[in-house]
Amino acid sequence: MSLYLRFKQWRDRAKENWNEGQVKRSIFRVGIPNTDRKRVLVVLGNVFLHLHPTKVRSSSVRLRFTWCAGGLSFFLFLVLTLTGVLLMFYYRPTVENAYTDMKDMANVVPFGIMREMHRWGAHAMVIMVMLHMFRVFMTGSYKPPREFNWVIGVILLVLTFLLSFTGYLLPWDQLAIWAITVGSNMAKATPVAGVAGPFSEFLRIGGVPLIHPGDDARFILIGAKELGGITLNRFYVLHCVGIPLAAATLMAMHFWRIRKDGGISGPL
Amino acid sequence: MLDTIKHLIDILATPWLSFTLTIVLCFVALRLRWVWTKWFLALVLLGVTAFLWIGFNDPYAGLILKKADNAPIVIMLYTFPLFLWIAMIQAVQNDKRMEEGGAPEEKSLSDQKTWVWPDLVYIEFIAVILCTVALVVWSLTVPAPLERPANPGNTPNPSKAPWYFLGLQEMLVYFDPWYAGVVLPCIIILGLCAIPYVDVNVKAQGYFSFKERRLAIGTFFFGFYVLWIFLIITGTILRGPGWNFFGPFEEWTPHKVVALNNVNLSEFVWIKLFYNKLYAATGIEWFGQGLPDVQSKLPWEDLGNFGRCLKREFPGLVALGFYYLVLPGLLAKTRCRKLYQQLGWARYSVVILLFLTMFTMPLKMYLRWIVNLKYFVATPWINF
Ligand code: HEM
Numbered sequence: 001m002s003l004y005l006r007f008k009q010w011r012d013r014a015k016e017n018w019n020e021g022q023v024k025r026s027i028f029r030v031g032i033p034n035t036d037r038k039r040v041l042v043v044l045g046n047v048f049l050h051l052h053p054t055k056v057r058s059s060s061v062r063l064r065f066t067w068c069a070g071g072l073s074f075f076l077f078l079v080l081t082l083t084g085v086l087l088m089f090y091y092r093p094t095v096e097n098a099y100t101d102m103k104d105m106a107n108v109v110p111f112g113i114m115r116e117m118h119r120w121g122a123h124a125m126v127i128m129v130m131l132h133m134f135r136v137f138m139t140g141s142y143k144p145p146r147e148f149n150w151v152i153g154v155i156l157l158v159l160t161f162l163l164s165f166t167g168y169l170l171p172w173d174q175l176a177i178w179a180i181t182v183g184s185n186m187a188k189a190t191p192v193a194g195v196a197g198p199f200s201e202f203l204r205i206g207g208v209p210l211i212h213p214g215d216d217a218r219f220i221l222i223g224a225k226e227l228g229g230i231t232l233n234r235f236y237v238l239h240c241v242g243i244p245l246a247a248a249t250l251m252a253m254h255f256w257r258i259r260k261d262g263g264i265s266g267p268l
Numbered sequence: 269m270l271d272t273i274k275h276l277i278d279i280l281a282t283p284w285l286s287f288t289l290t291i292v293l294c295f296v297a298l299r300l301r302w303v304w305t306k307w308f309l310a311l312v313l314l315g316v317t318a319f320l321w322i323g324f325n326d327p328y329a330g331l332i333l334k335k336a337d338n339a340p341i342v343i344m345l346y347t348f349p350l351f352l353w354i355a356m357i358q359a360v361q362n363d364k365r366m367e368e369g370g371a372p373e374e375k376s377l378s379d380q381k382t383w384v385w386p387d388l389v390y391i392e393f394i395a396v397i398l399c400t401v402a403l404v405v406w407s408l409t410v411p412a413p414l415e416r417p418a419n420p421g422n423t424p425n426p427s428k429a430p431w432y433f434l435g436l437q438e439m440l441v442y443f444d445p446w447y448a449g450v451v452l453p454c455i456i457i458l459g460l461c462a463i464p465y466v467d468v469n470v471k472a473q474g475y476f477s478f479k480e481r482r483l484a485i486g487t488f489f490f491g492f493y494v495l496w497i498f499l500i501i502t503g504t505i506l507r508g509p510g511w512n513f514f515g516p517f518e519e520w521t522p523h524k525v526v527a528l529n530n531v532n533l534s535e536f537v538w539i540k541l542f543y544n545k546l547y548a549a550t551g552i553e554w555f556g557q558g559l560p561d562v563q564s565k566l567p568w569e570d571l572g573n574f575g576r577c578l579k580r581e582f583p584g585l586v587a588l589g590f591y592y593l594v595l596p597g598l599l600a601k602t603r604c605r606k607l608y609q610q611l612g613w614a615r616y617s618v619v620i621l622l623f624l625t626m627f628t629m630p631l632k633m634y635l636r637w638i639v640n641l642k643y644f645v646a647t648p649w650i651n652f
Contacts (some may be wrong), residue, residue: 010472029307033299033385033386037381037522039383039384039385039386042354043384043385044569049384049385049389049550052384052388053384054383054384054403055381055382055384056381056382056384056388057377057378057381057382058377058378058380058381058382059374059375059376059377059381059474060374060378061388061391061396062386064358066352066393067354068353068391068392071392071395072395072396072399075395075399076376079403083347094419096319099414099417099418099522102413102414104433106411106412106414113404113407113408115412116406116407116408116410116411116412117403117404117411119404120339120403120406120407120410120412120417123337123339123340123343124399124403126345126432127340127344127347131347131351134351134352134355134357134492135351135355135422137373137463137485137488137492138314138355138359138476138485139473139474139475139476140469140472140473140475140481140484141353141470141472141473141474141478142463142464143467143470143473144464144470146464147464147465150461150463150464151461151464154460154461156456157460158457161432161433164430164432165430165433165505168430170561171414172417172418173414173415173416173418174415174416174417174418174419174422174424175337175413175416176418177408177421178424178427178428179427179428179429179430181427182427182428182429182437183429183433184429185445185449186358186436186445186449187450187452188445189445189446189449189450190446191446191450191451194446194450195373195452196445197446198284198649198650199649199650199652200444201564201566202566202649226420226496227281227420231539241542265414265473266374266375266378266474266475267371267372267375267378267473267474267475268471268473
């Protein structure tokens with residue numbers, strides 16, 4: 001037998017083994033979804049696809065209705081999670097290392113566009129979430145029964161800003177600390193709870209002020225009287241763990257509610 | 269020729285002028301159907317491109333527009349008009365269909381169902397691929413910025429917040445930080461959350477429309493496009509050292525001095541209107557004595573001091589009281605009568621208070637531009 005034929009025989013047998021075998025069946029239960037039954041099963045059996053129902057209203061699959069803005073917000077969140085994890089391999093959140101690690105990432109690390117992907121992806125996500133909110137408003141999709149999902153969306157919008165805001169500090173360059181200084185100085189002006197805020201001087205016991213730079217709202221936000229290593233660490237933890245967990249949880253609720261509220265909205 | 273155009277744009281960009289133009293254009297455009305055509309969109313996008321092209325080649329505007337972190341602004345200059353148009357053209361078409369007695373375009377499809385596999389999955393797949401390609405190309409071509417190492421002793425001028433907060437930073441020109449930086453953002457968040465609960469027009473959902481939702485869409489437009497997007501763009505492109513205004517093609521010199529002659533309402537009333545006039549009329553010296561001095565003591569520790577403050581700020585307190593307490597009632601009886609009847613008192617109160625809070629922004633902006641107003645109420649403890 002010629003070598004070629006033998007190869008062909010081996011290939012066919014391998015294909016057959018793969019197609020009939022335990023390994024494939026354990027991963028892909030349904031096979032090519034070429035019948036309606038299989039289309040249902042493939043969506044139901046896959047954890048990612050089962051975020052969708054098996055069929056959706058024809059008017060709401062169209063690009064011109066959703067602009068894919070919600071879906072792409074979620075996708076960008078995933079991209080940011082992935083690139084963020086890669087960045088964490090190289091980045092140390094200390095005043096000594098943060099800046100130089102950033103420099104190394106650009107100059108030394110091979111395939112060094114993770115920082116770019118992460119930064120531009122973050123800008124893109126903010127814009128995408130804003131567009132998504134605009135779309136939901138313009139189609140009146142916040143109306144009953146979807147009121148609460150709109151509220152969850154508003155919280156997601158705030159979390160998206162906070163994610164971006166806490167990440168802004170991490171390069172520890174001039175841009176970072178001064179942007180965060182501008183932002184965190186606002187906390188100083190919180191009524192009652194900030195040292196420079198209205199009425200905080202009213203809170204005093206026997207002449208001793210209760211609200212001072214060592215315990216006011218800004219202190220709670222940045223963890224110190226001035227922006228420093230503590231702030232960096234605090235923002236790092238919030239940026240990499242706290243807020244992403246909160247956002248992921250709320251996204252799960254958001255998606256679940258879309259299903260429970262009758263799918264993406266359409267005319268009543 | 270080019271210099272004339274640049275000069276013209278610089279003039280048009282003056283805060284009061286560009287703000288007014290944006291409001292007028294937004295609201296005129298909403299009412300005119302012929303605006304929402306392909307040609308008009310093409311014209312706007314062409315205009316944006318021309319501005320960017322001139323800007324990128326200009327020594328001063330180039331500095332701002334080419335800054336890597338300002339890319340979102342450049343993207344927004346394209347995407348926001350584009351998606352506004354995409355929403356409005358569908359709304360206008362649906363309005364027309366419904367005027368002719370038909371149903372919105374979405375209705376023809378909303379009773380049918382489409383398989384998620386393969387139809388929706390393919391759409392998502394393609395969207396994800398395009399998004400990834402765009403992001404990778406962006407990342408390969410524009411390096412992420414890294415400025416000098418952090419130095420708390422060296423304050424850059426201007427110091428700007430991240431771009432999406434620049435609308436609030438812009439508000440700091442007109443309000444104290446407790447309001448612009450803390451209370452106003454909280455009210456905005458709560459106000460957004462309240463939208464679904466105060467909009468009683470529950471039928472117009474699941475399709476684009478304008479005619480049925482004029483008030484809702486008009487308000488959202490004002491908040492979203494004018495008070496947010498527009499102010500972000502202003503904050504990025506038009507604010508230079510000392511947070512002074514600079515036209516897009518002007519050089520950012522740190523030496524620009526803007527005379528600060530802002531006047532509080534109390535001073536305005538007591539000095540400019542009353543005391544001087546009375547003094548001129550009567551010649552009695554007592555009227556010319558000026559405003560009482562108020563110290564920053566706790567109110568209950570020096571009641572006289574507190575009383576003098578109340579007296580001085582009386583006009584502002586009356587104005588604010590009128591604005592927040594009387595005006596809602598008056599409006600319910602007059603201009604907003606229909607709204608009041610539709611919403612009932614509870615929803616109406618929420619809506620009107622949110623409206624009035626939103627309008628503190630343009631109100632204070634215009635009063636600053638026209639009469640240099642600083643505060644309605646200025647006390648040692650709180651200013652508004
Ligand atoms: C991280 C942010 C967000 C993600 C990942 C997200 C994701 C999604 C997705 C995938 C959908 C399905 C339909 C579509 O793509 O348009 C959706 C629908 C929806 N979203 Fe969001 N969203 C986010 C933020 C928001 C915000 C800021 C709002 C509003 C303030 C909002 C309100 C809604 C509502 C009411 C729906 C139902 C729309 C309908 O039934 O037509 N979401 N969201």
